[in-house]
Each structure stands twice: as C-alpha cells, then as structure tokens.
Amino acid sequence: MTAKGITPETVPALAEFLLSMADDEFVIGFSDSEWTGIAPILEEDVAMSSIAQDELGHARALYELLADLLADGRDADALAYDREPDAYRHARLLEHGRGDWATTMARRFLYDTADAARLASIGEGWPPLADLVAKIRREERYHLMHVTAWANRLAAAGGEARSRFVSALEALAVDAPSVISAPEGEAELVAAGILSRPMADAATEWRQEVVRILGPLDISLTLDADPAPRDIGRVPSADFQWLWGEFTSVRRSEVGATW
C-alpha cells in the first residue's frame, strides 16, 4: 500500500526521512520539557514549556504522517514510544542531554538554525508533508527569535554566562551538522520533489546563518560537513538512554492502556 503521489520505490527513503525528523522534534521537545518548573526565570519556564509543546506537536503530526505512509498497524504513539533506544533516528546533536541552561540554549541554537535550513528544503512533491511543514515553519520562527535573543544575551553578558555558552557551542559543534546530514535515498527524495535541494545545499545556507548571528558576537565555530548518514544501530548515549527511560515509563507501566 502506498500513499497517493508516492511511487513504491520512494516509500522507504521517505519513511526514514520522516522518522528522523519526527524523532528529532520528539527528543528535543521531551528533553526541553525538563525545564518546566525549574527554568532560571518564570518567563523562561513558560517559554520552554511552550516550545517543548510545539516540538512534541510537530513530532506527533510527523509520526501521524508516517503511520499513514507505513500503514502497518502502528499509530503515532506506537511509533513514538514502542521502540528500543537503538532504533531512534534522531541527530547525534540530540544524543547530548539538556545540560545546564547555557548548554540547552547552545543546543537549541544549533538545532533551530539547522532545522530551519532543513524545513526550507522540503519541496512540494508530497503535499501532506509540504502542507504540514508550511505550518510548522510559522511556529519555528518564534523558536528562532527566542534562541537568538538568548544567544545575544549570554554572549553579551561576558563572564561565566558567555564562557559557559561558548564552551557549550564548541562542545556541540562537532555533532550539530548531523541534523542536516544527507538522508539515505536523498537522490530519490530530490527526484520525487519531496526535497527541493540536497542537504549539502541546506548545510551551506545553515553555516552562513550561524556566522551571520554569531559573527557579531565574536564567536566562531567549526561546522564541518557531515557526510555520514544517521548512524543506524549506534550505541545510544547515556543521556539518551536515561531520557528514553523517562519518556517511555508511563507507556511501559501499563501496556495497551488508554487515557
């Protein structure tokens, strides 16, 4: 069974791409939700909770598209929760936990800017995804405003705030390009118009955007191209193993329960 407008040969590549996008949004959304109740100031508690809610909403919508595409009996919840840790396809950037506030902001900055370049690479080839992404981009605009303000604030503050933020950016930079590494079957996705350009082009745009924002703050990062596809069968990090235990705990506590 194939979705309308998609040739059977394209389905595996599209499914893998959807899964990686959904897992990215799910993992960063769940991880950021850990700030609910403990963010540095009340406004940030509210902001991070809203951002996390947005990301989990995006993940749900992407898992629903994937469930329709696969039509293998799994719904969005089954796709989100019923996998072992090594079957998740999130970017290596998100193998890092939330850390302190500076690390969370550095991770969000690298993720949001890379994700923006990825979302700008979705073509019209599969309308269900194109429509959803058009909607998602309207929301991500606010996430970018939020994290750019924090990048400016932490960098301009000097002292410990700046040093923690810069250290976190440098520590995460090596894994950041994994957000927009070329998906498996990229050529088929481009040919089908599902992607409007190869991810290498998105990565170029992303690096320019990072320089545009961080350059005036006197921060320079090395963001090497990441030629490797997402690691399939990698050993999940301790941070992610812990997070997985958290986000599956309710689901595992009573298999098949609904609420």
Add this chain to the structure above:
Amino acid sequence: MVVGRIHFGASFGSGGHLVTAAPPAIDEAAVREALRAVHDPEIPTVSIVDLGIVECVSVAPDAIHVELLPTFVGCPALDIIRDSVIEALAPLGQPVTVDFTWRVPWTSDRISEVGRARLAASGFAPPAEPEDVRCPYCQSDHVAMDSAFGPTACRSLFYCRDCRQPFEAFKPI
C-alpha cells in the same frame, strides 16, 4: 481522523413526550450559525467561526462534515473542540464528522473583525507584529514584549509602559 456519531432518533421532551416540532432546514449557514456557540477553550471569548478555524462545512442529505484548522500544530485543545462541535450540532439531528487539516494553514489573519474586537474587549491585543501591538486597555503604543511565549502557545506577554499593565497579545502567525 476522528469520527463522531451522534444519536439521531426523535427527540424526547422532559416528560417523555415525543417532541413533534419539525427540525429546522439544515444548510451550511445553519451549521455555521450553530458553530458560533463553540469556543476554543483557551480563547473563550471568540467563537471558532470568528477565530477563523472553520475551513469547510458540507451538508449532505444525511450527514454534516466540518473541516477545522488547528491554530497550532501542538494545540492540546483539538479533542475538546471536536467534541464541542459534535455537541453543538447535535440538535440538527444528523451524524457529524469532524476533520482537522494542514492543507490550509491557519493564520492570525483569519480572525474576523468581530473576533478582534472581542479579544481587545477581554484584554488581549489582537495579532500584530511586535512593533504594531497596542495596549488593549489604553491603546498606547508605548509597549514592550516581555516574552514571545505566554500562557498558551498562541500568545505573547507584553507590558504597557503608560498604564503599567501587563497584557497578552496574540502572536501573528
């Protein structure tokens, strides 16, 4: 997609008497009018019609279909809104189906003039770019955004430097 079925037998009055009044003719306008009673629980002063989330209403001889646009992808109120739509249309006596779609993105431009006036009257600034937001209490433009994120995903926090009131503004999206 969620399908809601409703009871569509004859209605009974409180004393158990069969109510014999003929049901009103059902057309799209009647459905839209009935939907004016439905509100997003996070924006209770504006009907879903004035909020602009009712994209499509179709009335067949034996079914009513309503297509809605979520304001935000992660809106947690969708199930409540769907149930409220089914409940509000129950008196029309036809099975009701409700779908949500991304085919058309909801934008804050879809809020009607009535909706904008109701928001302002309730102390919410209608959606506008941050530099165009006005205080809903004193109409001052001497306002500052405290945070892009308010108590729900669709609102930002502002402060009026003239009347010294914090207020919420709907995000332009």
